[in-house]
Amino acid sequence: MSSQKVPIWEQESDVAQPTLGMNPIKFSTWLFLLSVVMIFASLTSAYIVRKAEGNWVDFELPPIFWVSSIIILISSVTHHIAFIQAKKDNLDQVRGWMIITALLGIGFLVTQWYSWVYLVQINVYFASNNVAGSFLYVLVGLHALHLISAILFVFVITGRTFRYKVHSKNLLGIELCTTYWHFLDALWIYLFAFLLVFH
Amino acid sequence: MESLAHPHSQSLEVHGHGHDHHDDHEHHEETFLTKYIFSQDHKVIAKQFLLSGIFWAILGGTLSSLFRLQLGFPDMDMSFLKPILGGWIENGKLNPEFYLAMVTMHGTIMVFFVLTAGLSGTFSNFLIPLQVGARDMASGFLNMLSYWFFFASSVIMLWSLFIETGPAAGGWVIYPPLSALPQASPGSGTGMTMWLISMALFIVSSLLGSINYVSTVINMRTKGMTFTRLPLTIWAFFFTAIIGILSFPVLFSAALLLIFDRSFGTSFYLSEIYINGEALHHTGGSAILFQHLFWFLGHPEVYIVLLPALGITSEIIAVNSRKPIFGYKAMIGSIMAITLLSFIVWAHHMFVTGMNPFLGSIFMFLTLIIAVPSAVKAFNYITTLWKGNLVFTPAMLFSIGLVSFFISGGLTGVALGNSAIDIQLHDTYFVVAHFHLVMGSASFFGMVAGVYHWFPKMFGRMMNEKLGYVHFWITFVGIYCVFFPMHYTGIAGFPRRYYSFTSYDAFKSFGDLNAFVSTAAILTFSAQFIFVFNFFHSIFRGRRAPANPWRANTLEWTTPIHPQHGNWPGEIPHVYRWPYDYSKPGAAEDFIMQTVPYSETASSNLEGETDLIEEEIPATQNA
Numbered sequence: 001m002s003s004q005k006v007p008i009w010e011q012e013s014d015v016a017q018p019t020l021g022m023n024p025i026k027f028s029t030w031l032f033l034l035s036v037v038m039i040f041a042s043l044t045s046a047y048i049v050r051k052a053e054g055n056w057v058d059f060e061l062p063p064i065f066w067v068s069s070i071i072i073l074i075s076s077v078t079h080h081i082a083f084i085q086a087k088k089d090n091l092d093q094v095r096g097w098m099i100i101t102a103l104l105g106i107g108f109l110v111t112q113w114y115s116w117v118y119l120v121q122i123n124v125y126f127a128s129n130n131v132a133g134s135f136l137y138v139l140v141g142l143h144a145l146h147l148i149s150a151i152l153f154v155f156v157i158t159g160r161t162f163r164y165k166v167h168s169k170n171l172l173g174i175e176l177c178t179t180y181w182h183f184l185d186a187l188w189i190y191l192f193a194f195l196l197v198f199h
Numbered sequence: 200m201e202s203l204a205h206p207h208s209q210s211l212e213v214h215g216h217g218h219d220h221h222d223d224h225e226h227h228e229e230t231f232l233t234k235y236i237f238s239q240d241h242k243v244i245a246k247q248f249l250l251s252g253i254f255w256a257i258l259g260g261t262l263s264s265l266f267r268l269q270l271g272f273p274d275m276d277m278s279f280l281k282p283i284l285g286g287w288i289e290n291g292k293l294n295p296e297f298y299l300a301m302v303t304m305h306g307t308i309m310v311f312f313v314l315t316a317g318l319s320g321t322f323s324n325f326l327i328p329l330q331v332g333a334r335d336m337a338s339g340f341l342n343m344l345s346y347w348f349f350f351a352s353s354v355i356m357l358w359s360l361f362i363e364t365g366p367a368a369g370g371w372v373i374y375p376p377l378s379a380l381p382q383a384s385p386g387s388g389t390g391m392t393m394w395l396i397s398m399a400l401f402i403v404s405s406l407l408g409s410i411n412y413v414s415t416v417i418n419m420r421t422k423g424m425t426f427t428r429l430p431l432t433i434w435a436f437f438f439t440a441i442i443g444i445l446s447f448p449v450l451f452s453a454a455l456l457l458i459f460d461r462s463f464g465t466s467f468y469l470s471e472i473y474i475n476g477e478a479l480h481h482t483g484g485s486a487i488l489f490q491h492l493f494w495f496l497g498h499p500e501v502y503i504v505l506l507p508a509l510g511i512t513s514e515i516i517a518v519n520s521r522k523p524i525f526g527y528k529a530m531i532g533s534i535m536a537i538t539l540l541s542f543i544v545w546a547h548h549m550f551v552t553g554m555n556p557f558l559g560s561i562f563m564f565l566t567l568i569i570a571v572p573s574a575v576k577a578f579n580y581i582t583t584l585w586k587g588n589l590v591f592t593p594a595m596l597f598s599i600g601l602v603s604f605f606i607s608g609g610l611t612g613v614a615l616g617n618s619a620i621d622i623q624l625h626d627t628y629f630v631v632a633h634f635h636l637v638m639g640s641a642s643f644f645g646m647v648a649g650v651y652h653w654f655p656k657m658f659g660r661m662m663n664e665k666l667g668y669v670h671f672w673i674t675f676v677g678i679y680c681v682f683f684p685m686h687y688t689g690i691a692g693f694p695r696r697y698y699s700f701t702s703y704d705a706f707k708s709f710g711d712l713n714a715f716v717s718t719a720a721i722l723t724f725s726a727q728f729i730f731v732f733n734f735f736h737s738i739f740r741g742r743r744a745p746a747n748p749w750r751a752n753t754l755e756w757t758t759p760i761h762p763q764h765g766n767w768p769g770e771i772p773h774v775y776r777w778p779y780d781y782s783k784p785g786a787a788e789d790f791i792m793q794t795v796p797y798s799e800t801a802s803s804n805l806e807g808e809t810d811l812i813e814e815e816i817p818a819t820q821n822a
Contacts, residue, residue, distance in 0.1 A: 028338060035448045038445055129483050
């Protein structure tokens, strides 16, 4: 029915008759986020269950997590500014803020990488018998993988601004991108807080 | 704001892409490839899932026949299977490692590939848009991806059956350390790796499907299709999809950590282990942790398997009893209750792992509560049948068969859910009997009933009824012959998954019973080919179906006999009433379709329904 050339998140349905007043694609995105929540919920509860069994080597969390947290918080703000500018049709502004957001995202990934470097320096390795350390690598790594996908999403949306596909009457793409980004921001803050409490 | 803006910008977008091949996206030419292979039409995708499911069911059934031969006739010379099984037959005997691999693959195939993908994939895809009144799924593209991820997953799982070391052999629950150490058994090497890759793809497929189902039910119902006017099939598919979205990611986490243990040297699940006198480097892992994660998916999974079958049964029993379903809202409530409870009972699979007995009592208590909504469902099926104007179509017989299995299998669940009795019954054939009846056979019957019932909508032809009756009676009697004796052997302590029971004095006396079970199993399996023949023969040679062969109320029967992509040629019909107005007193016919407004049925309207006439929008006014 709908054109295959149009990206999925753009396929507005002449076929759909929304009864909830919500775009089905947007709703699907929220459901996708729910499944990501379940991945991390299961991993953090596995962490708690495993910790309760004892035989748990404690170590200091990498202090650079404070830096990465601040970076990702700022990136959420910049992404949101881009979204607001898109509503006002200021495409130059949108591009600028999106690129800043992507750069901050990359900066976040770099700081996360240095958290691993720190862990190696204090002799906490991924492939070791120290499960506490392995868990930290998994949580950080899996979150970083999601963030990489979000950065790619930001690039795609930024590319679309150059083709004038993002504007006040076509906000779905950038809105989903913003939602995803905020979600990953909140997810990291949750993970960091969780680690602070339970490490 | 946005929802207003979008259709407009969409049309701009489509024309902006004018360089591609279709100028009119309503009537573009479909090639064989886009129509039957990479189709985005939910009906075609449903048939793809159905055909794949039938393929897998035959394979899974064949595996069970093979290992039933070993169990029933341990002294038999199996050399005649050498052309098929090759090296797995040694000196006329089945290789014990391969026996374990067959048990594992039988479970994996039946649970995931047949009763999850084959059942939900077929009927959620086929019925959700048709019964809620939508032209297609929320995203046809993701729906297509869902099938092809499943296909890729199937290819890898099938491939693993043919590698030299054999497929995964640690049981479908893939507990570490058996699944985590390639040294543990031949199947724990490449076979296990392929199992994990295949299941990762399966999880993606399942999530794509589930997300689509939920979005479609919530966002794309036609005008007038309120939640309380949804057929119970849709309610069941809806909650099945929600369970899938919440539980499959947890299996993903469990598998991820398992992969790290297998291939990256971590110790999430592996503790101090010696193999051939040599200590492995792993220390401090917790195998129980895996069980927690696995069963957090594993238990909801049995409801992913069962709920769609229950939904299908609700619909078929109401239609063929010519009566409204008894307790429509209670049915919805019980589906909700089962969904909720399915997430908080997982540890009843782990009573004998040394868990705190107090915790065991809590999980026992929660588990036994499931009997309440289950009993509500069983009660409502029976009361719907009670004094109904029963029409015994094959679909109806299979639905009634489901109710029978649901009750007889469910009762043993109450016994198994007790943490104390479970010490004796755990991992015996009692468990095998329980879940094969309540989950395996019941869901299978729901699936087959669904095929008989919606075959006319799928292919525009009817299936042969006489063959359907033969198929039903052999299968129904056969399944009880297979699984009922297992309760007995299970109570006696006969353990499941054992290759050879004849070496144990305690179990030698069960030789005859096992031979009987095996004979019944193989006969029952053979009878399924009646269905397979009926299915494929009827696609081409079946009697042509009328528009509404079962005189049912739901929306799918308002479509043309061969619905095209988009389902309704004109406007999507509006819905004015719930789907269960059968044998309504005062009505001209014994069914009133959902599309008939109350203003046209003055003679049968109940108090209060006449008031609804004023709210009705004449179909013509609504463009």
